[in-house]
Amino acid sequence: MIDCRRPETVDELLEIIDTGKYRIFAGGTDLMVRKRQWQGAERRFEEDIVFIEQIDELKGITEDKEHYHIKTCTTHRNMEKSLVLPECIKLPYRLMGNPAIRNVATVGGNIVNAAQVADSLPLLYALDGKILLKSKNRSRILTVEDFIKGKYKTDIRENEFLHEVIIPKIDITGFRYKKVGSRKASILSKFSVVFLYGMKNDKLDYIRVSIGAVNELPVRNREAEERFVENRDVKEFLTAIRKEMEGTDDKRSTKLYREEVSLRIVEEYLSEILRGDSYE
Template sequence: MVNAFSPQELTEALQIRRKTSAIPFAGGTNLMVIYKKWTGTVPCFPGPVLFLNRIRGFSEIRRQGADMVIAAGCTLSEILKNPLVPEILRLAVKSIAAPAIRNIATLAGNICHASPAGDALPALYVMDATVKLQSVSGERILPLSAFITGPGQTVLKNDELLTEIILPESQFDKIMFRKIGMRKANAVAKVSIAALASSEKSHLNDVRIAFGSLGPTVIRSEEIEKKVAGEKAAALTPADIVRLYAPLLKPIDDQRSTAAYRKHVALNLLHKFLELI
Protein backbone atom coordinates (compact mmCIF):
# COMPACT_ATOMS: atom_id res chain seq x y z
CA MET A 1 0.00 0.00 0.00
CA VAL A 2 1.30 3.47 -0.93
CA ASN A 3 1.32 5.66 2.16
CA ALA A 4 3.54 8.51 0.97
CA PHE A 5 3.76 10.60 -2.20
CA SER A 6 6.67 12.76 -3.31
CA PRO A 7 5.62 14.65 -6.46
CA GLN A 8 7.94 16.93 -8.43
CA GLU A 9 5.22 19.08 -9.99
CA LEU A 10 2.58 21.19 -8.24
CA THR A 11 -0.15 19.95 -10.61
CA GLU A 12 0.63 16.37 -9.60
CA ALA A 13 0.63 17.32 -5.90
CA LEU A 14 -2.81 18.93 -6.30
CA GLN A 15 -4.18 15.85 -8.05
CA ILE A 16 -2.89 13.67 -5.19
CA ARG A 17 -4.57 16.00 -2.68
CA ARG A 18 -7.83 15.76 -4.65
CA LYS A 19 -7.72 11.95 -4.82
CA THR A 20 -6.36 11.08 -1.36
CA SER A 21 -6.50 14.16 0.95
CA ALA A 22 -2.93 13.12 1.91
CA ILE A 23 -1.42 15.17 4.75
CA PRO A 24 0.84 17.92 3.35
CA PHE A 25 4.33 17.44 4.82
CA ALA A 26 6.72 20.39 4.40
CA GLY A 27 9.59 20.36 6.92
CA GLY A 28 7.67 18.02 9.22
CA THR A 29 8.89 19.82 12.35
CA ASN A 30 5.34 20.16 13.67
CA LEU A 31 3.97 16.97 12.13
CA MET A 32 6.69 14.70 13.53
CA VAL A 33 5.89 16.00 17.02
CA ILE A 34 2.10 15.74 16.58
CA TYR A 35 2.18 12.14 15.32
CA LYS A 36 4.92 10.71 17.48
CA LYS A 37 3.49 8.24 19.99
CA TRP A 38 6.33 7.93 22.48
CA THR A 39 9.76 9.48 22.45
CA GLY A 40 12.10 7.35 20.34
CA THR A 41 9.33 5.61 18.37
CA VAL A 42 8.50 6.20 14.71
CA PRO A 43 5.61 8.67 14.19
CA CYS A 44 2.36 7.08 13.10
CA PHE A 45 0.37 9.12 10.57
CA PRO A 46 -3.39 8.61 10.33
CA GLY A 47 -3.33 8.55 6.50
CA PRO A 48 -1.06 9.00 3.50
CA VAL A 49 1.54 11.75 3.53
CA LEU A 50 2.27 14.20 0.71
CA PHE A 51 5.90 15.37 0.77
CA LEU A 52 6.19 18.88 -0.65
CA ASN A 53 9.95 19.35 -0.63
CA ARG A 54 10.64 18.04 -4.16
CA ILE A 55 8.09 20.22 -5.98
CA ARG A 56 9.85 22.33 -8.62
CA GLY A 57 9.78 26.09 -8.03
CA PHE A 58 8.22 25.64 -4.60
CA SER A 59 10.98 27.48 -2.74
CA GLU A 60 11.18 30.65 -4.76
CA ILE A 61 11.07 34.19 -3.38
CA ARG A 62 10.22 36.80 -5.96
CA ARG A 63 8.85 40.29 -6.58
CA GLN A 64 5.47 40.50 -8.28
CA GLY A 65 4.79 44.16 -8.99
CA ALA A 66 4.85 45.88 -5.60
CA ASP A 67 4.30 42.59 -3.73
CA MET A 68 6.78 40.04 -2.51
CA VAL A 69 5.82 36.41 -3.02
CA ILE A 70 7.22 33.60 -0.89
CA ALA A 71 6.51 30.14 -2.32
CA ALA A 72 5.20 27.69 0.27
CA GLY A 73 8.21 25.38 0.20
CA CYS A 74 10.66 28.10 1.29
CA THR A 75 12.47 27.15 4.45
CA LEU A 76 12.92 29.64 7.25
CA SER A 77 16.69 29.65 6.57
CA GLU A 78 16.10 30.51 2.90
CA ILE A 79 13.88 33.38 4.01
CA LEU A 80 16.57 34.67 6.37
CA LYS A 81 19.18 34.61 3.60
CA ASN A 82 17.06 36.54 1.09
CA PRO A 83 17.76 40.32 0.99
CA LEU A 84 14.22 41.07 -0.31
CA VAL A 85 12.61 39.91 2.92
CA PRO A 86 11.26 42.78 5.07
CA GLU A 87 13.02 43.36 8.38
CA ILE A 88 9.98 42.64 10.57
CA LEU A 89 9.62 39.16 9.04
CA ARG A 90 13.35 38.53 9.28
CA LEU A 91 13.31 39.34 13.02
CA ALA A 92 10.32 37.06 13.61
CA VAL A 93 11.74 34.14 11.60
CA LYS A 94 15.10 34.46 13.37
CA SER A 95 13.33 33.95 16.68
CA ILE A 96 11.94 30.55 15.59
CA ALA A 97 13.58 27.42 16.98
CA ALA A 98 17.30 27.16 16.10
CA PRO A 99 19.26 26.85 12.81
CA ALA A 100 18.85 23.06 12.41
CA ILE A 101 15.04 23.34 12.57
CA ARG A 102 14.99 26.50 10.42
CA ASN A 103 16.93 24.62 7.72
CA ILE A 104 13.91 22.35 7.10
CA ALA A 105 10.89 24.16 8.60
CA THR A 106 8.84 26.37 6.30
CA LEU A 107 6.89 29.60 6.72
CA ALA A 108 3.84 27.88 5.21
CA GLY A 109 4.10 25.17 7.88
CA ASN A 110 4.18 27.83 10.59
CA ILE A 111 1.04 29.38 9.10
CA CYS A 112 -0.90 26.13 8.51
CA HIS A 113 -0.08 24.84 12.00
CA ALA A 114 -1.95 27.96 13.21
CA SER A 115 -0.54 27.92 16.71
CA PRO A 116 -1.43 30.97 18.84
CA ALA A 117 2.34 30.98 19.57
CA GLY A 118 3.48 30.69 15.91
CA ASP A 119 6.23 33.27 15.84
CA ALA A 120 5.98 34.35 12.22
CA LEU A 121 2.27 35.10 12.52
CA PRO A 122 2.20 38.51 14.29
CA ALA A 123 4.77 39.83 11.77
CA LEU A 124 2.71 38.51 8.85
CA TYR A 125 -0.46 40.07 10.29
CA VAL A 126 1.09 43.55 10.54
CA MET A 127 2.37 43.20 6.97
CA ASP A 128 -1.21 42.49 5.80
CA ALA A 129 -0.03 39.17 4.35
CA THR A 130 -2.35 37.13 2.18
CA VAL A 131 -2.13 33.44 1.30
CA LYS A 132 -2.80 31.72 -2.00
CA LEU A 133 -4.63 28.39 -1.73
CA GLN A 134 -4.71 26.14 -4.78
CA SER A 135 -6.59 23.01 -5.73
CA VAL A 136 -7.28 21.20 -8.99
CA SER A 137 -10.45 23.30 -9.32
CA GLY A 138 -8.81 26.71 -8.94
CA GLU A 139 -7.29 29.12 -6.49
CA ARG A 140 -8.32 31.64 -3.86
CA ILE A 141 -6.39 34.37 -2.08
CA LEU A 142 -7.29 35.20 1.50
CA PRO A 143 -5.96 37.60 4.14
CA LEU A 144 -4.04 35.58 6.71
CA SER A 145 -6.46 36.77 9.39
CA ALA A 146 -9.30 35.08 7.47
CA PHE A 147 -7.29 31.91 6.80
CA ILE A 148 -6.59 31.21 10.49
CA THR A 149 -9.79 30.76 12.46
CA GLY A 150 -8.62 29.40 15.82
CA PRO A 151 -5.87 27.47 17.59
CA GLY A 152 -4.73 24.85 15.05
CA GLN A 153 -7.65 25.75 12.79
CA THR A 154 -7.65 27.13 9.27
CA VAL A 155 -10.06 27.22 6.35
CA LEU A 156 -7.76 25.00 4.22
CA LYS A 157 -9.88 22.43 2.38
CA ASN A 158 -8.92 18.75 2.07
CA ASP A 159 -8.02 19.13 -1.59
CA GLU A 160 -6.06 22.40 -1.26
CA LEU A 161 -2.46 23.35 -0.67
CA LEU A 162 -1.18 26.69 0.50
CA THR A 163 1.12 27.62 -2.37
CA GLU A 164 2.17 31.25 -1.80
CA ILE A 165 2.47 33.85 0.91
CA ILE A 166 2.05 37.35 -0.52
CA LEU A 167 3.40 40.45 1.22
CA PRO A 168 2.30 43.87 -0.02
CA GLU A 169 5.05 46.48 -0.16
CA SER A 170 5.25 48.66 2.93
CA GLN A 171 7.56 51.36 4.30
CA PHE A 172 7.83 51.99 8.04
CA ASP A 173 10.38 53.97 10.09
CA LYS A 174 9.85 52.10 13.35
CA ILE A 175 9.94 48.33 13.52
CA MET A 176 9.79 46.09 16.54
CA PHE A 177 9.52 42.34 17.00
CA ARG A 178 9.99 40.88 20.46
CA LYS A 179 9.45 37.36 21.69
CA ILE A 180 9.62 36.34 25.31
CA GLY A 181 10.29 32.64 25.92
CA MET A 182 11.98 30.45 28.52
CA ARG A 183 15.30 30.84 26.72
CA LYS A 184 16.68 32.43 23.57
CA ALA A 185 16.40 29.45 21.19
CA ASN A 186 14.07 26.47 20.81
CA ALA A 187 11.46 27.99 23.11
CA VAL A 188 7.75 28.46 22.55
CA ALA A 189 6.71 32.10 22.97
CA LYS A 190 5.02 33.18 26.19
CA VAL A 191 4.36 36.53 24.55
CA SER A 192 5.27 38.10 21.23
CA ILE A 193 4.63 41.45 19.62
CA ALA A 194 5.18 42.76 16.10
CA ALA A 195 4.79 46.47 15.55
CA LEU A 196 5.30 48.87 12.67
CA ALA A 197 4.85 52.64 12.59
CA SER A 198 5.58 55.54 10.34
CA SER A 199 5.33 59.09 11.54
CA GLU A 200 4.99 62.54 10.05
CA LYS A 201 5.99 65.63 12.07
CA SER A 202 4.43 65.05 15.48
CA HIS A 203 1.90 62.35 14.64
CA LEU A 204 1.72 58.78 13.45
CA ASN A 205 0.30 58.28 9.98
CA ASP A 206 0.32 54.49 10.04
CA VAL A 207 0.65 52.13 12.94
CA ARG A 208 0.12 48.37 13.07
CA ILE A 209 0.43 46.24 16.17
CA ALA A 210 -0.13 42.49 16.61
CA PHE A 211 0.31 40.21 19.61
CA GLY A 212 1.04 36.46 19.68
CA SER A 213 0.27 34.03 22.54
CA LEU A 214 -2.23 36.49 24.00
CA GLY A 215 -5.41 34.86 22.71
CA PRO A 216 -6.62 31.96 20.54
CA THR A 217 -5.19 33.63 17.42
CA VAL A 218 -3.04 36.67 16.76
CA ILE A 219 -4.60 39.86 18.12
CA ARG A 220 -4.59 42.92 15.90
CA SER A 221 -7.12 45.76 16.10
CA GLU A 222 -7.47 47.93 13.02
CA GLU A 223 -10.09 49.93 14.94
CA ILE A 224 -7.54 50.99 17.56
CA GLU A 225 -4.87 51.54 14.90
CA LYS A 226 -7.18 54.05 13.18
CA LYS A 227 -7.81 55.87 16.49
CA VAL A 228 -4.08 56.10 17.15
CA ALA A 229 -2.97 57.35 13.71
CA GLY A 230 -3.55 60.82 12.26
CA GLU A 231 -3.16 64.39 13.52
CA LYS A 232 -6.12 64.27 15.88
CA ALA A 233 -4.59 61.34 17.70
CA ALA A 234 -1.36 63.22 18.49
CA ALA A 235 -2.68 64.03 21.98
CA LEU A 236 -2.83 60.34 22.94
CA THR A 237 0.04 59.32 25.21
CA PRO A 238 1.64 55.85 25.18
CA ALA A 239 -0.23 55.13 28.42
CA ASP A 240 -3.56 56.07 26.77
CA ILE A 241 -2.86 53.70 23.89
CA VAL A 242 -1.83 50.88 26.24
CA ARG A 243 -5.19 51.34 28.00
CA LEU A 244 -7.02 50.90 24.67
CA TYR A 245 -5.28 47.57 24.02
CA ALA A 246 -5.51 46.13 27.55
CA PRO A 247 -9.09 44.73 27.27
CA LEU A 248 -8.27 42.93 23.99
CA LEU A 249 -5.50 40.78 25.45
CA LYS A 250 -6.99 37.58 26.86
CA PRO A 251 -4.14 35.16 27.50
CA ILE A 252 -4.43 31.86 29.35
CA ASP A 253 -2.52 30.20 32.18
CA ASP A 254 -0.55 27.19 30.94
CA GLN A 255 2.63 25.24 31.68
CA ARG A 256 4.74 28.02 30.15
CA SER A 257 3.38 31.09 31.89
CA THR A 258 0.51 32.72 33.72
CA ALA A 259 -2.09 34.86 32.02
CA ALA A 260 -1.25 37.78 34.34
CA TYR A 261 2.46 37.66 33.44
CA ARG A 262 1.72 37.43 29.71
CA LYS A 263 -0.59 40.43 29.75
CA HIS A 264 1.71 42.55 31.92
CA VAL A 265 4.75 41.87 29.70
CA ALA A 266 2.80 42.41 26.46
CA LEU A 267 1.56 45.81 27.60
CA ASN A 268 5.07 46.79 28.78
CA LEU A 269 6.47 45.87 25.35
CA LEU A 270 3.73 47.88 23.67
CA HIS A 271 4.55 50.88 25.89
CA LYS A 272 8.22 50.52 25.00
CA PHE A 273 7.41 50.54 21.28
CA LEU A 274 5.18 53.61 21.61
CA GLU A 275 7.95 55.46 23.43
CA LEU A 276 10.28 54.82 20.49
CA ILE A 277 8.04 56.72 18.11
Protein backbone atom coordinates in the same frame (compact mmCIF):
# COMPACT_ATOMS: atom_id res chain seq x y z
CA MET B 1 -0.15 0.72 5.65
CA ILE B 2 0.37 4.39 4.97
CA ASP B 3 0.70 5.47 1.33
CA CYS B 4 3.49 8.02 0.74
CA ARG B 5 3.57 10.08 -2.46
CA ARG B 6 6.37 12.30 -3.75
CA PRO B 7 5.22 14.50 -6.65
CA GLU B 8 7.81 16.50 -8.60
CA THR B 9 5.47 19.24 -9.84
CA VAL B 10 2.56 21.30 -8.57
CA ASP B 11 0.27 19.73 -11.19
CA GLU B 12 1.10 16.24 -9.89
CA LEU B 13 0.48 17.40 -6.34
CA LEU B 14 -2.91 18.85 -7.28
CA GLU B 15 -3.92 15.53 -8.91
CA ILE B 16 -2.91 13.58 -5.82
CA ILE B 17 -4.77 15.73 -3.30
CA ASP B 18 -7.79 15.84 -5.58
CA THR B 19 -8.15 12.05 -5.57
CA GLY B 20 -7.66 11.13 -1.92
CA LYS B 21 -7.32 12.29 1.65
CA TYR B 22 -3.62 13.09 2.04
CA ARG B 23 -1.70 14.82 4.79
CA ILE B 24 0.70 17.36 3.29
CA PHE B 25 4.21 16.98 4.71
CA ALA B 26 6.55 19.95 4.15
CA GLY B 27 9.51 20.23 6.56
CA GLY B 28 7.84 17.84 9.00
CA THR B 29 9.01 19.73 12.10
CA ASP B 30 5.47 19.97 13.47
CA LEU B 31 4.21 16.70 12.00
CA MET B 32 7.05 14.52 13.31
CA VAL B 33 6.29 15.64 16.86
CA ARG B 34 2.62 14.80 16.34
CA LYS B 35 3.28 11.45 14.71
CA ARG B 36 5.47 10.20 17.52
CA GLN B 37 3.45 11.88 20.24
CA TRP B 38 6.59 13.00 22.03
CA GLN B 39 6.07 15.18 25.09
CA GLY B 40 2.43 14.15 25.22
CA ALA B 41 1.62 15.92 21.94
CA GLU B 42 -2.02 15.16 21.24
CA ARG B 43 -2.94 15.66 17.65
CA ARG B 44 -1.90 12.31 16.12
CA PHE B 45 -2.51 11.89 12.39
CA GLU B 46 -2.98 8.69 10.44
CA GLU B 47 -3.68 9.80 6.86
CA ASP B 48 -1.62 8.93 3.80
CA ILE B 49 1.19 11.39 3.23
CA VAL B 50 2.21 13.57 0.32
CA PHE B 51 5.68 15.11 0.61
CA ILE B 52 6.09 18.55 -0.99
CA GLU B 53 9.53 19.75 0.10
CA GLN B 54 11.14 18.35 -3.13
CA ILE B 55 8.94 20.46 -5.45
CA ASP B 56 11.21 23.22 -6.76
CA GLU B 57 8.26 25.31 -7.96
CA LEU B 58 7.26 25.72 -4.31
CA LYS B 59 10.48 27.41 -3.19
CA GLY B 60 11.71 30.98 -3.45
CA ILE B 61 11.04 34.62 -2.66
CA THR B 62 10.28 37.20 -5.33
CA GLU B 63 8.94 40.73 -5.38
CA ASP B 64 6.97 42.95 -7.70
CA LYS B 65 6.10 46.61 -7.33
CA GLU B 66 3.49 46.05 -4.66
CA HIS B 67 4.14 42.68 -3.00
CA TYR B 68 6.61 40.11 -1.76
CA HIS B 69 5.74 36.58 -2.88
CA ILE B 70 7.02 33.75 -0.70
CA LYS B 71 6.44 30.19 -1.92
CA THR B 72 5.24 27.77 0.74
CA CYS B 73 8.35 25.54 0.96
CA THR B 74 10.69 28.46 1.51
CA THR B 75 12.48 27.60 4.76
CA HIS B 76 12.94 29.82 7.78
CA ARG B 77 16.66 29.82 6.90
CA ASN B 78 15.85 31.11 3.37
CA MET B 79 13.76 33.86 4.99
CA GLU B 80 16.44 35.01 7.41
CA LYS B 81 19.07 35.08 4.63
CA SER B 82 16.87 36.67 1.94
CA LEU B 83 18.31 39.54 -0.09
CA VAL B 84 14.81 40.56 -1.17
CA LEU B 85 12.99 40.94 2.14
CA PRO B 86 13.28 43.84 4.60
CA GLU B 87 14.77 43.20 8.03
CA CYS B 88 11.41 43.47 9.81
CA ILE B 89 10.22 40.34 7.98
CA LYS B 90 13.49 38.44 8.32
CA LEU B 91 14.04 38.94 12.05
CA PRO B 92 11.17 36.82 13.46
CA TYR B 93 12.26 33.88 11.26
CA ARG B 94 15.86 34.27 12.48
CA LEU B 95 14.66 33.80 16.07
CA MET B 96 12.51 30.71 15.49
CA GLY B 97 13.60 27.24 16.65
CA ASN B 98 17.31 26.63 16.16
CA PRO B 99 19.58 26.35 13.06
CA ALA B 100 18.68 22.69 12.42
CA ILE B 101 14.94 23.42 12.58
CA ARG B 102 15.22 26.59 10.49
CA ASN B 103 16.95 24.61 7.73
CA VAL B 104 13.85 22.48 7.15
CA ALA B 105 10.85 24.26 8.71
CA THR B 106 8.78 26.00 6.06
CA VAL B 107 6.88 29.28 5.89
CA GLY B 108 3.66 27.51 4.83
CA GLY B 109 3.91 24.85 7.55
CA ASN B 110 4.01 27.47 10.29
CA ILE B 111 0.81 29.06 8.99
CA VAL B 112 -1.25 25.94 8.26
CA ASN B 113 -0.29 24.35 11.57
CA ALA B 114 -1.90 27.43 13.17
CA ALA B 115 -0.41 26.94 16.64
CA GLN B 116 -1.14 29.60 19.24
CA VAL B 117 2.64 30.02 19.52
CA ALA B 118 3.36 30.17 15.75
CA ASP B 119 5.76 33.10 15.47
CA SER B 120 4.98 34.04 11.87
CA LEU B 121 1.32 34.75 12.60
CA PRO B 122 1.66 38.04 14.54
CA LEU B 123 4.07 39.24 11.85
CA LEU B 124 1.66 38.35 9.04
CA TYR B 125 -1.24 39.93 10.93
CA ALA B 126 0.76 43.16 11.29
CA LEU B 127 1.71 43.17 7.61
CA ASP B 128 -1.83 42.32 6.39
CA GLY B 129 -0.33 39.19 4.81
CA LYS B 130 -2.37 37.06 2.42
CA ILE B 131 -2.12 33.50 1.19
CA LEU B 132 -2.81 31.87 -2.14
CA LEU B 133 -4.53 28.48 -1.80
CA LYS B 134 -4.75 26.14 -4.78
CA SER B 135 -6.83 23.11 -5.63
CA LYS B 136 -7.17 21.34 -8.97
CA ASN B 137 -10.04 23.48 -10.18
CA ARG B 138 -9.61 26.77 -8.42
CA SER B 139 -7.39 29.22 -6.58
CA ARG B 140 -8.36 31.62 -3.85
CA ILE B 141 -6.62 34.39 -1.97
CA LEU B 142 -7.42 35.00 1.70
CA THR B 143 -5.91 37.25 4.32
CA VAL B 144 -3.99 35.25 6.92
CA GLU B 145 -6.41 36.69 9.46
CA ASP B 146 -9.41 35.19 7.63
CA PHE B 147 -7.61 31.88 7.08
CA ILE B 148 -6.73 31.22 10.73
CA LYS B 149 -9.90 30.22 12.55
CA GLY B 150 -8.47 29.33 15.97
CA LYS B 151 -5.81 27.24 17.68
CA TYR B 152 -4.85 24.53 15.13
CA LYS B 153 -7.89 25.52 13.03
CA THR B 154 -7.82 26.99 9.54
CA ASP B 155 -10.11 27.43 6.59
CA ILE B 156 -8.16 24.97 4.38
CA ARG B 157 -10.24 22.52 2.35
CA GLU B 158 -9.45 18.87 1.80
CA ASN B 159 -8.20 19.08 -1.79
CA GLU B 160 -6.37 22.38 -1.28
CA PHE B 161 -2.83 23.37 -0.41
CA LEU B 162 -1.11 26.62 0.51
CA HIS B 163 0.89 27.75 -2.52
CA GLU B 164 2.37 31.06 -1.42
CA VAL B 165 2.30 33.94 1.01
CA ILE B 166 1.76 37.43 -0.38
CA ILE B 167 2.90 40.41 1.68
CA PRO B 168 1.88 43.93 0.60
CA LYS B 169 4.77 46.39 0.56
CA ILE B 170 4.37 49.41 2.83
CA ASP B 171 6.68 52.29 3.73
CA ILE B 172 8.03 51.31 7.10
CA THR B 173 9.94 54.02 8.96
CA GLY B 174 10.81 51.81 11.90
CA PHE B 175 10.01 48.51 13.54
CA ARG B 176 10.55 46.63 16.74
CA TYR B 177 10.21 42.92 17.44
CA LYS B 178 10.36 41.14 20.77
CA LYS B 179 10.00 37.41 21.34
CA VAL B 180 9.93 36.32 24.96
CA GLY B 181 10.58 32.70 25.95
CA SER B 182 12.32 30.83 28.76
CA ARG B 183 15.57 30.69 26.79
CA LYS B 184 16.89 31.92 23.44
CA ALA B 185 16.70 28.87 21.14
CA SER B 186 14.24 25.99 20.61
CA ILE B 187 11.61 27.55 22.77
CA LEU B 188 7.91 28.27 22.44
CA SER B 189 7.09 31.95 22.71
CA LYS B 190 5.47 33.05 25.95
CA PHE B 191 4.46 35.97 23.75
CA SER B 192 5.85 38.13 20.96
CA VAL B 193 5.27 41.73 19.95
CA VAL B 194 5.48 43.04 16.39
CA PHE B 195 5.53 46.82 16.13
CA LEU B 196 5.74 48.84 12.90
CA TYR B 197 5.29 52.53 12.25
CA GLY B 198 5.40 54.94 9.33
CA MET B 199 6.03 58.69 9.20
CA LYS B 200 4.88 61.07 6.45
CA ASN B 201 6.10 64.68 6.26
CA ASP B 202 7.51 64.32 9.79
CA LYS B 203 4.12 63.24 11.13
CA LEU B 204 3.12 59.84 12.42
CA ASP B 205 1.18 58.19 9.58
CA TYR B 206 0.39 54.78 11.03
CA ILE B 207 1.27 52.26 13.71
CA ARG B 208 0.69 48.53 13.59
CA VAL B 209 0.86 46.45 16.74
CA SER B 210 0.34 42.72 16.84
CA ILE B 211 0.82 40.50 19.89
CA GLY B 212 1.27 36.76 19.42
CA ALA B 213 0.83 33.72 21.68
CA VAL B 214 -1.26 35.46 24.37
CA ASN B 215 -4.68 34.63 22.92
CA GLU B 216 -5.31 31.67 20.62
CA LEU B 217 -5.04 34.17 17.75
CA PRO B 218 -2.73 37.19 17.51
CA VAL B 219 -4.19 40.39 18.94
CA ARG B 220 -4.39 43.35 16.59
CA ASN B 221 -6.83 46.27 16.89
CA ARG B 222 -6.89 48.48 13.80
CA GLU B 223 -9.37 50.94 15.25
CA ALA B 224 -7.15 51.54 18.29
CA GLU B 225 -4.15 52.01 15.98
CA GLU B 226 -5.99 54.71 14.02
CA ARG B 227 -7.12 56.41 17.23
CA PHE B 228 -3.54 56.47 18.51
CA VAL B 229 -2.33 58.25 15.37
CA GLU B 230 -5.02 60.89 15.99
CA ASN B 231 -4.74 61.38 19.74
CA ARG B 232 -1.33 59.88 20.78
CA ASP B 233 -3.00 58.54 23.90
CA VAL B 234 -0.86 55.61 25.06
CA LYS B 235 -3.18 54.75 27.94
CA GLU B 236 -6.25 54.57 25.73
CA PHE B 237 -4.41 52.34 23.26
CA LEU B 238 -3.23 49.95 25.97
CA THR B 239 -6.73 49.79 27.47
CA ALA B 240 -8.18 48.84 24.09
CA ILE B 241 -5.62 46.06 23.62
CA ARG B 242 -6.01 44.80 27.19
CA LYS B 243 -9.76 44.37 26.62
CA GLU B 244 -9.01 41.89 23.84
CA MET B 245 -6.69 39.70 25.89
CA GLU B 246 -8.38 36.47 26.91
CA GLY B 247 -5.59 33.92 27.34
CA THR B 248 -5.29 31.33 30.09
CA ASP B 249 -2.46 30.11 32.34
CA ASP B 250 -0.53 27.27 30.74
CA LYS B 251 2.88 25.56 30.96
CA ARG B 252 4.55 28.50 29.18
CA SER B 253 3.61 31.07 31.85
CA THR B 254 0.65 32.69 33.56
CA LYS B 255 -1.90 34.75 31.68
CA LEU B 256 -1.09 37.70 33.95
CA TYR B 257 2.61 37.59 33.11
CA ARG B 258 2.01 37.45 29.36
CA GLU B 259 -0.53 40.25 29.36
CA GLU B 260 1.30 42.63 31.71
CA VAL B 261 4.74 42.24 30.16
CA SER B 262 3.59 42.38 26.54
CA LEU B 263 1.61 45.57 27.27
CA ARG B 264 4.61 47.13 28.99
CA ILE B 265 6.69 46.44 25.91
CA VAL B 266 4.05 48.04 23.68
CA GLU B 267 3.94 51.02 26.06
CA GLU B 268 7.70 51.42 25.78
CA TYR B 269 7.59 51.35 21.97
CA LEU B 270 4.74 53.88 21.81
CA SER B 271 6.51 56.18 24.25
CA GLU B 272 9.67 56.03 22.15
CA ILE B 273 7.73 57.25 19.14
CA LEU B 274 6.22 60.10 21.15
CA ARG B 275 9.68 61.09 22.42
CA GLY B 276 10.81 61.15 18.79
CA ASP B 277 13.40 58.40 19.23
CA SER B 278 14.27 57.02 15.83
CA TYR B 279 15.06 53.41 15.27
CA GLU B 280 14.85 50.78 12.58
